[in-house]
Amino acid sequence: MSTGSGQRKTDHYVGTLVGESTSREFRLAVARETIREQDLIAVDAEMRRPQENAPVEEKSLPFEEKSLPVEKIRVWAKVQRIERINPLFPAEAGHELAATHTDPFDTVLSLSREMVTAVCQVLGAEPLDGSTGGKLDHLRYPPQPASSAYRPGSEDIARVLLGDLQHRQRRALDIATLSNRAEVDVKVDGHSIVTRHLAILAMTGAGKSWTARRIIEQMAEKNYPIVIFDPHGDYTGLAEVESLKKRVRRYYARFPVFEQVPETVIAMVESLGWQLANTHRSLFEDLFQGAKTLITAAPDELRARTEWISRYLGNEKIARYGLKPDLFLLAHFT
Ligand SMILES: Nc1ncnc2c1ncn2[C@@H]1O[C@H](COP(=O)(O)OP(=O)(O)O)[C@@H](O)[C@H]1O
Ligand SMILES: [Mg+2]
Structure with a gap:
């Protein structure tokens, strides 16, 4: 398991904490295009761990003088947004250029000076040695201004992302x-x-x-x-899918078409997006009754009819799978 050693930090340095930092958010001065939105970054910090059972006289000491154990932690954060500003190109200059329709390149204004700031949302903190298995705790005190932020190693990210699941x-x-x-x-x-x-x-x-x-x-x-x-x-x-081929079984719902009155079936066909013309509608009942008669034959007779209709329509699937009292039968019959 890796620790946030100096080596790692300088190798993967991304920026430095600037401005106000809180336990929920901090800002990083970054070089241009070294970081992207949603990147995961980390900052190492040292926190004094308050002790519940400290002697009374020690509790009354100023915070800095207490002999509290110092805990090394890693603060995890996600880059929420990135801000760019050129302090040498103030908004007033832009308005002046706009008002006079002047291209900034035709002026002496500096266009290359930029300050890029990454606004980072704190996700939580863990002991620097990763001993809690990637479980992040609430950060209760802001990381120190001027700290360096770095890109954590893949293993560290996997630990925080997956926790127990890794094993x-x-x-x-x-x-x-x-x-x-x-x-x-x-x-x-x-x-x-x-x-x-x-x-x-x-x-x-x-x-x-x-x-x-x-x-x-x-x-x-x-x-x-x-x-x-x-x-x-x-x-x-x-x-x-190759690995699932033999293991998937498909079941189809069957709508008992011929137990319905023709009007219901017409309404259903139309709800499937097929508007029937008046001629179709007037012939529908006869078709419906015809198909119903076709399907309600004795088994031998039904087999003969199935083969005939399959041959007649040149559709061998009908013979292979048989006729079923469904909308397909109605369509074939039509
Ligand atoms: N993880 C992915 N990697 C690459 N392409 C993807 C991925 N997820 C979705 N897509 C692409 O986006 C399209 C829409 O995805 P889909 O799952 O059908 O969206 P939804 O169900 O949310 O409407 C897919 O056809 C696919 O081409
Ligand atoms: Mg979908």
Whole structure:
């Protein structure tokens, strides 16, 4: 397990704490384009650990003079946003240029001086030696201004991200890699998913179905039993995945078409997005009755009719799977 040694820190230095820091947020002076939004960074700090059972006379001492044990911690944070400002190009100068339609390059103004600040959200803190297995505690005191921030190693990130799960391969579902650190695998606990609830919420096109499919594949690989209710057929493709081929069984809901009155079936067909013309509608009842008569034959007779209709339509699947009292029969018959 790695520790935040000096070597690591200088190797992976990203910036220096500036301005006001709080236990929830701090700001980093960074070099241009060395850091991106959502990056994970760390700052090492030393905290005095208050002692519950300290002698009374010591409790009354000023804080700095107490002989409190010093704890070395690593503060974890995520880059929330990045701000750029050129202090030598004040807003007033910009307004002047705009008012006079002047290109800044035609002036003596400095355009290259920039201050880039990364605003970082504190995620929590852990002992520097990582001895709590990646579990982050609340940070109760802000990190020190002028501290150096660094990019933690992949192992450290994995420890914080996965915790126990790192050592529980049998229940760890491998679902992704970290967006800014492709070498770090993101896993979720299969047991947590099956014993609790999981919702995947995002905008259309954000990747919900994709994520769900990945979770399902991973759960299948770890032999979790799975039942999928799939009204839109989003997951039928799972049966074609090589590793799942022999293990997926598909069940189809069957709408008992011929137990309904023709009007109901017309309404259903139209709700599927197929507007019937008046001629269709007037002929529908006859078709409906015809198809119903076709399907309610004695088994031998039904087999003969099935083969005939299969041949007539040049559709061998009808003969192979047989006729079923469903909308497909109605369509074939039509
Ligand atoms: N993790 C991913 N990696 C690469 N492409 C992805 C990923 N997740 C989603 N996509 C792409 O985005 C598209 C939309 O994803 P999808 O899961 O269908 O979104 P949603 O269900 O949220 O509407 C997919 O067709 C795929 O091309
Ligand atoms: Mg979807």
